[in-house]
Amino acid sequence: MRRMVISRPQPKQLQFLKAKTKHIGFGGARGGGKSWSVRTKAKVMAVRYAGIRILIVRRTYPELMNNHIQILRKELAGFARYNDKDKVLRFDNGSTISFTYCAKDGDLDRLQGVEYDVIFLDEATQLSEFQMKSIVACLRGVNHFPKRIYYTCNPGGQGHAYIKRIFIDRRYEQGEKPEEYSFIQSLVTDNQVLLKSQPDYIQQLQALPPKLRKAWLEGDWNVFEGQFFEEFADRPEQYGERSWTHVIEPFDIDPAWSIYRSFDWGYHRPFSCGWWAVDREGVVYRILELYGCTQTPNEGVKWTPPKVFAEIHRIETEHPWLKGKKIIGIADPAIWDAETGESIADVADRHQVFFQKGDNKRIPGWMQMHYRLAFDQNGFPMMYIFSNCKAFIRTIPLLQYDVQKPEDLDTTGEDHVADEARYFLMSRPIAPRQAPAEDPYITDPRRLFLDIEQKDLTTTARRPKMEVITK
Ligand SMILES: Nc1ncnc2c1ncn2[C@@H]1O[C@H](COP(=O)(O)OP(=O)(O)OP(=O)(O)O)[C@@H](O)[C@H]1O
Ligand SMILES: [Mg+2]
Structure with a gap:
């Protein structure tokens, strides 16, 4: 037998x-x-x-x-x-x-x-x-x-x-x-x-x-209802006494930092352009943005491609943070598609706004967003948003999980800023950092150093100082 x-x-x-x-x-x-x-x-x-x-x-x-x-x-x-x-x-x-x-x-x-x-x-x-x-x-x-x-x-x-x-x-x-x-x-x-x-x-x-971890590691079936970037903290108060935040007040950019521009064109919907500065440690700052609708003339401005790129060019030649700087442009590869003769990229070229093709792989791109937003043990993320970047601050918390494809977000949401940010982040990918300590409250710098004021913690210009202290 x-x-x-x-x-x-x-x-x-x-x-x-x-x-x-x-x-x-x-x-x-x-x-x-x-x-x-x-x-x-x-x-x-x-x-x-x-x-x-x-x-x-x-x-x-x-x-x-x-x-x-x-x-x-x-x-x-x-x-x-x-x-x-x-x-x-x-x-x-x-x-x-x-x-x-x-x-x-x-x-x-x-x-x-x-x-x-x-x-x-x-x-x-x-x-x-x-x-x-x-x-x-x-x-x-x-x-x-x-x-x-x-x-x-x-x-x-x-x-x-x-x-x-x-x-x-x-x-x-x-x-x-x-x-x-x-x-x-x-x-x-x-x-x-x-x-x-x-x-x-x-x-x-x-x-x-966090949510995917709860679902796939802990077997939680309730997690896919809600915010995709749940870790995005737009206000310090959000964490009670903790000051950990992604949104900071603008400060003057160090002239040595490199500058990037990311772009997503909306054919029947908004377009989004973001400017980013990268500090010596590789931390990225969204410093400026231009966001508008290409199809709603009744809002007053109809953003045709020539108008968009003329405005981008104007900002880059006039704004003190950008004037005279080398700017690396990264855009949705779809802007090179030329269905009606001239592509969006061609129009950009004509206005001296140049782009490289971004990597548009969705899931790795969202993982980069998550890795960048994650706080380290001292409450510092790898990505900050200047408080003037209203479209990012408004739309990122609105994005929802796609329950059918949980690593992705629901594309019926207003996702143009997220898309454009993703193209940029994919040009400088980072590895996931150590997960935050079990109880971040214990390592909260404000608890440990009560003489430091809120603004010192939310202004990244003071990061080096904080790092020295917490060692
Ligand atoms: N009782 C067992 N004896 C020997 N090997 C096992 C046993 N149970 C599971 N494994 C091995 O463990 C690994 C993971 O198991 P399996 O592929 O069945 O997990 P799964 O739940 O289907 O994973 P996924 O969620 O990734 O589909 C496989 O290599 C499988 O052969
Ligand atoms: Mg299996």
């Missing part, structure tokens, strides 16, 4: 393997051992019940291939044969494990008329509620095999609200029986195998921005 050897399940995985309700949710965070559990349960059932039909679903084919097909093919050599055309593993006892992906609703057509006894939706939150329900409709068959649907999940994704309702909030609608649903939470800390083999994985999760 051939023996199939499986590695030992960890306690939460054992609960998953033993769960007997019809709908079983598992996970709720990154790295909790979900995909392993899917593969293991599928193998065990295929061997235990001769003739059972099992389906494993992921959103995309590459994910299906990397997470399941390749690994199972290897592990099941001698037990099952893989047919690539049908994407199915056939066991000698007649059992099958089929694989399918569902990146769009059209992919559901492949499932028409097919029946399965057990379905695994790996990373179910990446599927929509409609897709999950359509796949679940294939769970039927006149036999005595257990009928089960396993959903593994992380918070965030297009199915977030549905999975949260049925497994976390347990709010059931007509036709749904509460006793048929169970959820087993597994965090990365429940996966000791992973932590042993890759001890820095937990640090990777800790370096995520």
Whole structure:
């Protein structure tokens, strides 16, 4: 008799393997051992019940291939044969494990008329509620095999609200029986195998921005409601007695600091231009901005491209911080698109406003914003905003999470300043800094040095002094 050897399940995985309700949710965070559990349960059932039909679903084919097909093919050599055309593993006892992906609703057509006894939706939150329900409709068959649907999940994704309702909030609608649903939470800390083999994985999760960290490290399902840049502190009072802030009163720029200009063009919406100074330590200061709408003449000014660049040129030749300075321009690569003959970049050129193409990768760009906004233990971020930059101060706190894609923000918001800031930050990327101390209050410089006044702490010109003192 051939023996199939499986590695030992960890306690939460054992609960998953033993769960007997019809709908079983598992996970709720990154790295909790979900995909392993899917593969293991599928193998065990295929061997235990001769003739059972099992389906494993992921959103995309590459994910299906990397997470399941390749690994199972290897592990099941001698037990099952893989047919690539049908994407199915056939066991000698007649059992099958089929694989399918569902990146769009059209992919559901492949499932028409097919029946399965057990379905695994790996990373179910990446599927929509409609897709999950359509796949679940294939769970039927006149036999005595257990009928089960396993959903593994992380918070965030297009199915977030549905999975949260049925497994976390347990709010059931007509036709749904509460006793048929169970959820087993597994965090990365429940996966000791992973932590042993890759001890820095937990640090990777800790370096995520606060909400994503809460979701993917702690398994919190409530975090994606609200502000994307929650760490942005526009007023010192926001932190009670603490003075940590990103917004500071303008001061005269040291002539040795380098100056940048970042730009996002709004075709049917506002455009945004920001000027930045970079000090010797690499800290960036948003010192000036020009923000306006390209399409609303009734506001008084209609910002046509020539008008925008004429104004930028005027500011750069007249403003005392910019006059005579070398300015490095960075812009949305889309301004080089010339659909109607002359591109926006061409118009800029004509006004002696020159740009390099910015790096417009969204997620790395937002991570740079988060890294820059993060305070160090003494309350100093790597990015400051002069209080005259009203568009930044007004729009950054308004930006919301995109629940469907939690590393990103909801692009229906007023995101032009954020976009333009992101292009600039991607030109001088930094590594994440150490997370703030557990209780920042303890290291609050104001608590320690009560003779220092508020303005000294919010004016970065005094940073070197503060650093010496806190050492
Ligand atoms: N019981 C186990 N025995 C041996 N290895 C395991 C076990 N459980 C998990 N692992 C290994 O730990 C790693 C992470 O597990 P897995 O891929 O199942 O996590 P996950 O929750 O699916 O992660 P993600 O959220 O990134 O998709 C994998 O390399 C997996 O093979
Ligand atoms: Mg996985």
